[in-house]
Amino acid sequence: MKRCDGRDFNEVREISITRGFTSKTPGSVLIRAGETMILCTASLSASLPPWMNPDEARGWTTAEYNMLPGSTSPRKGRDRAGKIDGRSVEIQRLVGRSLRAAIDLKALGPRMLNVDCDVLQADGGTRTLSVTGAAVAAIDALRSLEEFANRLPGDPGFPMKSFLAAVSVGIVDGVPLLDLCYEEDAKAEVDMNIVMTDADRFVEVQGTGEEATFSENQLAQMLGLAKKGIHELIAKQKALFCQ
């Protein structure tokens, strides 16, 4: 079987990450994998959610996910006037949870970190690429604070405890594949999204049969592919901060 872009079954797409794509927010990352292109911006503010106890001195992190109308063909109408797009809700909850698993909310202090993932072009993998880009934007936003300047995940006191990346895996025509593009995703029997830290710990494991089911053995194969892919993505992230 030939993959749409000539990759082997266990290869991720060529990825590019541009930090500082815009300048109004302290974190601003344009991330691309294949044709997928997402702008992840991270902002800090003092407006914590109303349900938080202000005396705790903890912060909070949340994410929003949105596809621009021109990101797909045919054009996608906007989420206006109260229509619920269940898929977007699901994705933004995933991105927010993933970040919170990697961030020490106490070390963050009483601050709100908002990460916005706006998909400029969609070609498969927007939810996992959102996590991978959001992590870099979050790091940059945190480094914009004087107390965390030039620090990195793992450094003592830095609120982001680890690097974090995500990748999709799936089973297409019975074969496990890493990092599905849109065409592969559309015909996948099983679709799985994995989020991991640079310490090889899971943050999220979401596997779904699409009008199909999968065996324990297939699950193991998919987890193995995902681990390989995430190693490569986290290496890319780390390289951004080294020179």
Next chain:
Amino acid sequence: MKRCDGRDFNEVREISITRGFTSKTPGSVLIRAGETMILCTASLSASLPPWMNPDEARGWTTAEYNMLPGSTSPRKGRDRAGKIDGRSVEIQRLVGRSLRAAIDLKALGPRMLNVDCDVLQADGGTRTLSVTGAAVAAIDALRSLEEFANRLPGDPGFPMKSFLAAVSVGIVDGVPLLDLCYEEDAKAEVDMNIVMTDADRFVEVQGTGEEATFSENQLAQMLGLAKKGIHELIAKQKALFCQ
């Protein structure tokens, strides 16, 4: 460590399933596990979603999930006037996908199967208990059709290809536990929901670190517990139809 209701780490809560709880819908199941109580009703109609090609002669299945205001303390306000409750959206998408993985949409014919899961009381595990109850309601709704009367999952031509159940597992204070009640869920480091068929095939695997992460070994332990629990739940489901 003592569990809140005296169970061992690998025990599910006492479960009760009442078929035909109401009579306006062909499937109507009141399912309870501990204090959690959910009414799952399944209706059939001819109104397929607009995006389906009517020439395909396939059917569709979808689910809705809702918590009654009195199901929790403090009282939960209703989802009115366009507010998005992200958690409900996520759960109803999970229930719908799980059913579609077990249902042969061609064998269903050009019919819509709507399953509504209304939580009368919540004490942990509402999303997995919704799947387990919805599966029974769906079977009853299908059996209300003359052509499928007295058939069961696995019988030739019956649209529901397998029994289907779900259970939660989690890690609390470092210990993997099966079927979390509310108090356990509230302090779990990792929360996982597994949906499986009676052929031991996965339909959904969703594991989430709650401001925490988990190792490959912990994932394996949780999968093992879930499998044990689901075996027991599916045995309960099968017993409902045998006399």
Next chain:
Amino acid sequence: MKRCDGRDFNEVREISITRGFTSKTPGSVLIRAGETMILCTASLSASLPPWMNPDEARGWTTAEYNMLPGSTSPRKGRDRAGKIDGRSVEIQRLVGRSLRAAIDLKALGPRMLNVDCDVLQADGGTRTLSVTGAAVAAIDALRSLEEFANRLPGDPGFPMKSFLAAVSVGIVDGVPLLDLCYEEDAKAEVDMNIVMTDADRFVEVQGTGEEATFSENQLAQMLGLAKKGIHELIAKQKALFCQ
């Protein structure tokens, strides 16, 4: 003329009232009359409506009414995304007003009493049965407060001043009937709902011609039937608290 369930023109349907159906709210009543089945839960909180003057030391009582999708055939879509279901609004306002007429809001103290009427199955008379069930749920919620434990309507200081019940009457094919079931309601020329206390005082009188009108004489006959029915319902309510 034969009534659908063999009753005489001046008989109410067999009624059953289960207190404590769920346990997360201090009042929780499952009430059934014929096929109609409603869960009425009553909660107490400190969150008074913003328009109330907090210095008055009065409380407030409000109600919400909702039909579950599976309560009728065909399935009823949910009230989401800001669609106004005028009938539900009208009913919940009726239930709230009826409770407030029987409750001494000063004696209630600065508390909010929320009553939720969720219709699990609808077969005529849901609005009047909601009032009858809500009254019992409200009594139980009030009795959960230490200061009102084991008190009943009529006891000194108990905020609910009287028992309260409601019943429908109507004119079908020119004949006045008590407690209409769905089929009778659907063809009634006149539809009337009466709420009364155990002191035979009216709380609400709502009579409506359905593309028809009615005479003074017919009004008198309907009021007489309603009074008889309410006597029987209030006797049932009182018996719940006596042993």
Next chain:
Amino acid sequence: MKRCDGRDFNEVREISITRGFTSKTPGSVLIRAGETMILCTASLSASLPPWMNPDEARGWTTAEYNMLPGSTSPRKGRDRAGKIDGRSVEIQRLVGRSLRAAIDLKALGPRMLNVDCDVLQADGGTRTLSVTGAAVAAIDALRSLEEFANRLPGDPGFPMKSFLAAVSVGIVDGVPLLDLCYEEDAKAEVDMNIVMTDADRFVEVQGTGEEATFSENQLAQMLGLAKKGIHELIAKQKALFCQ
């Protein structure tokens, strides 16, 4: 006891009805009673509600009620963005039902009659004055059709079978009063709205205790007052069409 505007307990306010206040709709009535001022416009169209069977050749009538922001003091915010104003919903349902009770929907033919009641100034009695004004606007809209030109309620074939008016009655400080103004309404123990035809038949009877209850005797007194008031209002309506 002195009434706010010097009337006796059984007098209605001075009423004025201007037909043809605007000209874009075939029925357009500005109706005033005391300080209350309502514009009732009636339009005809071919767009019947989707739930009607087009083969029935029946028409339909519906009403909407709205208070302009400047109609009260303090200013009333608009019903925008999906907020439900329960009181407006209740009133517009009352107006619509009242009209349908007086209109022969078969004689109307497959037409939609929309009546809009927009309150320009509110000083008590807006719901009953809406009915009284809507009836005149509806008559004018029907007369704009060539087949019904110059006809009146009661004439053979005219879809509006009778004149129709409404009035409020109430109990204030224990005394039954006819046609309450705002100040009286605000302190009424019982508030009742009656809709009747020119044949002395009831269309709606709505009596409500406001944190209070009422006896059978009081109900009879209020019905007597309402009947007197409606006789006078219908005489006014009839006079509009006679010269």
Next chain:
Amino acid sequence: MKRCDGRDFNEVREISITRGFTSKTPGSVLIRAGETMILCTASLSASLPPWMNPDEARGWTTAEYNMLPGSTSPRKGRDRAGKIDGRSVEIQRLVGRSLRAAIDLKALGPRMLNVDCDVLQADGGTRTLSVTGAAVAAIDALRSLEEFANRLPGDPGFPMKSFLAAVSVGIVDGVPLLDLCYEEDAKAEVDMNIVMTDADRFVEVQGTGEEATFSENQLAQMLGLAKKGIHELIAKQKALFCQ
């Protein structure tokens, strides 16, 4: 070319302005031009917008615009349940901005001035007539304050610094016309709305090609016509306050 109502190309429609049309708000103006009829009410309150700094001691002015359903033929549905009517939003922003350009917000003091323009009948020019009427309603509302009683625009300390009126101009079949009625507006190639003060200063200039464009020379001609029309309208406004 003959204009629909016999006017010359540079004539405004006959205008009538009734102050004190209703009495619940301190400013209440019914303004008519031809068949167009708008009720402009102006209210004062203490509720300033949340984004204002309360220490500034400045006030604010905002406007809302709405067309009643019966104001046009066919009937216009109401803006309920969150549907955005872009045209209404645009108009109410124009009215609000125009008032703020003429009002000294410091002199107004920490007060909110709300102006509501409700169109009772529409026949062209509702947005400009709303500005012209709103200005008079605003003056009356300000004069209702003791400190500004009997003052007028231009008087020292009066918050409304100048009279303010607006008029439409357009190009129809290549000819510039002043104050378009509905039929002219519907076929205009260019539609322009001008707001000016009594000192001949511009507040708003909005010219729009309707699937067409216009030259600098045509712009100059339209500005000249508008100036003439506004002179006449402001003369009318001033005359209202002089006797």
Next chain:
Amino acid sequence: MKRCDGRDFNEVREISITRGFTSKTPGSVLIRAGETMILCTASLSASLPPWMNPDEARGWTTAEYNMLPGSTSPRKGRDRAGKIDGRSVEIQRLVGRSLRAAIDLKALGPRMLNVDCDVLQADGGTRTLSVTGAAVAAIDALRSLEEFANRLPGDPGFPMKSFLAAVSVGIVDGVPLLDLCYEEDAKAEVDMNIVMTDADRFVEVQGTGEEATFSENQLAQMLGLAKKGIHELIAKQKALFCQ
């Protein structure tokens, strides 16, 4: 007076236009002026608005405008759940009208042209830059149709009849300035947006006093500056298609 970026009063900001920034829509333009950055995508479809008469064989063009949350500081919340952002509505109506003035809707044929302007970063002039970018995206979308391949505005049969650009002008501290950046815009007394074609014809003229007014002479000066700026912008647009 020194301008924030060192420009002279009659200079536009450095502008860059990237065609084909994304590839899912036939027109995709990233346009920047100073720090302002907008993605304009143009899509074609067959779904014409419901109010169009399909027999006319005309097309339609509409635009949407949206600011990404990270485009400003502080972060801008999304337009979800039916909240009306009046400014966005106003801008998208401007962009749509401007395009329709330049497009021959008959020559377009029965097609819908949707243009989406999503602001990635905002630093003044987003509404005018949206028009300038939308025009280029629209040209590219039209050229993607075989019948219009390699055609340009002005070529016979090409639906876009002319190039189209927009620029802001304003009066800051009494001085007319061309192409305001955010800081200038925030303190401008007058803010004006002009849309013109390459034939020097006006499409839109919108001038607004911001709590201020302006004279005829100032209007003339601003129109002169705008004309100069638009000449330069249209020259840039034309150069994109020439090599």
